[in-house]
Amino acid sequence: MMDFKDFLMDSFEEVEEIEREITMGGRKRKMKFKPIGxxxxxxxRKKCRKVTIAKGQKIIETDQDKYIANLIIETTTYPDLKNAELQSAWTVMGAEELLNAMKAKMSDGEYAEWSSIVSQVNGYDKGMQELIEEAKN
Incomplete structure (x- = not known):
């Protein structure tokens, strides 16, 4: 039986941090992640959008690289990329600059692994076929 009480604020659970070990800069490192709301x-997404007008049509484009970078910054809780001391140690100012500095010391595959984990933590890990099967059931 369906009950509206399933949708009361108290029935929504706080999501816990998730700890994962990923390779970064050639070494395994423990990191923590928490899904964003x-x-x-x-x-x-709004921050990463670019709106242009072409022939009277409004065209909205999303900078995927900037979106993934911001998703990494907001989802990664340890290390905290917004931490001023960590930024200072890397001689940068700002979370995006820190991420770029770290990225420069990583292989492309390591960065891809980090972004993949962030996507999974935020629930973007389901493939299209899985979504189709869920919709059928």
Whole structure:
């Protein structure tokens, strides 16, 4: 039986941090992640949009690289990329600059692994076929 009480605020659980070990800069490192809320996701997407007008048509494009970088920054809780001391140790200022500095010391595959984990943590890990099968059931 369906009950609206399933949708009361108290029935929504706080999501816990997830610890994963990933290779970064040639070494395995323990990191922590926490999924972002949908509102934060909307804010990140808006921040990464570029709106242009072509022949009277409004064209909205999303900078995917910038979106992934911001998703990594907001989802990664350890290390905290917004930490001023960590930024100072890398001689940069700002989370995006820190991420870029770290990225420069990583292989492309290591960065891809990090972004893949962040995507999984945020629930983007399901393939299209899985979504189709869920929709059928």
């Amino acid at each position: 949908a509102t934060t996701g909307d804010e990140i």
